[in-house]
Amino acid sequence: MGEVRIRLDTPYPKQREFFEATSRFVAYGGARGGGKSWAARVKLILLALAHDGIQLLLIRRTLPQLRENHILILQKQLKDAAVYRESSKEFTFPNGSRLKLGYCDSEQDVLQYQGQAYDVIFMEEATQFTEFQFQALTECNRSSGMMRENFSPRMYLTCNPGGVGHSWVKRLFIDRNYKNSERAEDYTFIKSLVYDNAFLMEHSPEYVRVLENLPEARKKAMLYGEWELFEGQYFSEFSRDVHVIEPFVIPSDWRRYVSLDYGLDMLACYWIAMDTSGNAYVYRELYEPSLIISRAAKKILEMSGGEEIEQYFAPPDLWNRRQDTGKSAAEIFCENGVLLTKASNDRVAGWLNLKEWLKVYGENEEKTSRLKFFRNCLNIIRCLPAIRFDEKNPNDCAVTPHELTHSCDAMRYFASSRPIKSDIKAQNDDFADLIPWEEQENELIMYGV
Numbered sequence: 307m308g309e310v311r312i313r314l315d316t317p318y319p320k321q322r323e324f325f326e327a328t329s330r331f332v333a334y335g336g337a338r339g340g341g342k343s344w345a346a347r348v349k350l351i352l353l354a355l356a357h358d359g360i361q362l363l364l365i366r367r368t369l370p371q372l373r374e375n376h377i378l379i380l381q382k383q384l385k386d387a388a389v390y391r392e393s394s395k396e397f398t399f400p401n402g403s404r405l406k407l408g409y410c411d412s413e414q415d416v417l418q419y420q421g422q423a424y425d426v427i428f429m430e431e432a433t434q435f436t437e438f439q440f441q442a443l444t445e446c447n448r449s450s451g452m453m454r455e456n457f458s459p460r461m462y463l464t465c466n467p468g469g470v471g472h473s474w475v476k477r478l479f480i481d482r483n484y485k486n487s488e489r490a491e492d493y494t495f496i497k498s499l500v501y502d503n504a505f506l507m508e509h510s511p512e513y514v515r516v517l518e519n520l521p522e523a524r525k526k527a528m529l530y531g532e533w534e535l536f537e538g539q540y541f542s543e544f545s546r547d548v549h550v551i552e553p554f555v556i557p558s559d560w561r562r563y564v565s566l567d568y569g570l571d572m573l574a575c576y577w578i579a580m581d582t583s584g585n586a587y588v589y590r591e592l593y594e595p596s597l598i599i600s601r602a603a604k605k606i607l608e609m610s611g612g613e614e615i616e617q618y619f620a621p622p623d624l625w626n627r628r629q630d631t632g633k634s635a636a637e638i639f640c641e642n643g644v645l646l647t648k649a650s651n652d653r654v655a656g657w658l659n660l661k662e663w664l665k666v667y668g669e670n671e672e673k674t675s676r677l678k679f680f681r682n683c684l685n686i687i688r689c690l691p692a693i694r695f696d697e698k699n700p701n702d703c704a705v706t707p708h709e710l711t712h713s714c715d716a717m718r719y720f721a722s723s724r725p726i727k728s729d730i731k732a733q734n735d736d737f738a739d740l741i742p743w744e745e746q747e748n749e750l751i752m753y754g755v
């Protein structure tokens with residue numbers, strides 16, 4: 307076999323980081339123009355040449371995107387190195403490596419890959435795929451058996467915020483909120499912005515200006531790669547940098563409240579401490595389905611660990627009498643040691659109050675808000691920025707997807723109530739006294755965080 311020479315440009319530092327990442331799932335990008343598609347193509351070529359017999363799949367959502375963005379360019383780049391077959395849309399290399407180019411327009415299109423095995427799968431613009439499609443593709447990402455060497459199967463994703471797959475990409479790579487058998491060490495995210503792409507900065511300053519002139523919400527997503535914002539987002543003020551903080555040990559004399567939304571499908575319950583200036587810190591979360599009321603109450607008391615709770619805010623429907631027993635849920639909570647306080651259920655007023663609590667003030671490094679969440683409160687941090695406007699009443703939040711509503715409702719009951727700030731102690735009570743996170747690590751382990 308003769309020598310194959312391909313001229314490739316040099317990767318920029320972020321692209322190099324992407325090339326060198328070895329975890330099972332590697333995501334790259336997060337904003338427009340960071341050199342994602344370039345990096346995907348070059349990495350594929352390097353893999354095909356370096357590993358004899360490797361089976362590669364590059365997938366985009368639609369055929370025109372695939373053709374424009376990749377097929378035509380790869381045909382040029384690989385003209386001396388591989389043979390392209392249009393009927394099967396694949397490049398075969400003399401060393402037995404194969405690069406298949408695919409697309410899946412509809413949800414079910416992904417099933418055509420069922421039963422096939424690819425050592426490496428690239429999903430370009432992963433946020434345009436549904437979670438179902440991602441999962442179906444992960445099932446095809448296994449050893450093809452066509453390689454002589456040992457090679458652990460991997461998936462690479464490129465992505466921008468927004469799109470039908472925004473939530474699952476954000477959960478896995480940005481929020482890093484894992485469930486079941488998912489393991490944190492399997493997921494790597496490498497953020498790159500247009501500013502990391504020297505080619506565009508030099509040759510297309512007008513493109514950079516277009517991004518810089520986008521409307522604020524879209525600009526944050528597409529230029530700065532912020533994942534909290536997208537069109538239709540209700541709590542557009544939510545910003546991870548401002549609202550999510552490292553836990554600290556709550557001073558023992560701060561007032562503490564609990565706010566909850568109860569249903570058999572989900573108990574969402576939050577512990578909130580008030581400082582002496584009236585700022586609120588959500589420091590603990592209980593988010594669990596299928597708890598009958600007595601077990602829910604027991605769990606809440608257990609997790610309070612003897613802390614003095616001023617009030618437990620809950621929605622008024624818990625005071626409705628049940629037909630079977632004649633008792634209300636609030637009564638059963640009370641019998642089990644949790645005396646609930648009825649919060650208002652005026653949705654719109656409650657949401658607007660919550661927006662006031664979340665309002666960001668101050669400039670640059672000084673940006674802050676009156677309500678903050680310890681980073682261990684995973685579900686509220688996930689749901690609050692994800693909940694959308696109701697299409698019929700733009701002052702209200704949508705009630706679908708239902709899963710997003712539990713934790714937001716619980717926080718709304720808090721915002722609809724009147725928590726009181728903590729009293730100022732005689733001695734100095736400033737933040738320098740607060741004990742940082744490490745020292746209370748045990749507590750978080752206890753709650754399975």
Ligand SMILES: Nc1ncnc2c1ncn2[C@@H]1O[C@H](COP(=O)(O)OP(=O)(O)OP(=O)(O)O)[C@@H](O)[C@H]1O
Pocket residue numbers: 315316317318321335337338339340341342343344345466503505506
């Ligand atoms: N290392 C590099 N050397 C030279 N040119 C590069 C390099 N990386 C990217 N480019 C060029 O920069 C331009 C934009 O890159 P690319 O299309 O990969 O960005 P992208 O992040 O996929 O953009 P989009 O968000 O629009 O999909 C392309 O013309 C590409 O060839």
Ligand SMILES: [Mg+2]
Pocket residue numbers: 342343344375
């Ligand atoms: Mg691209």
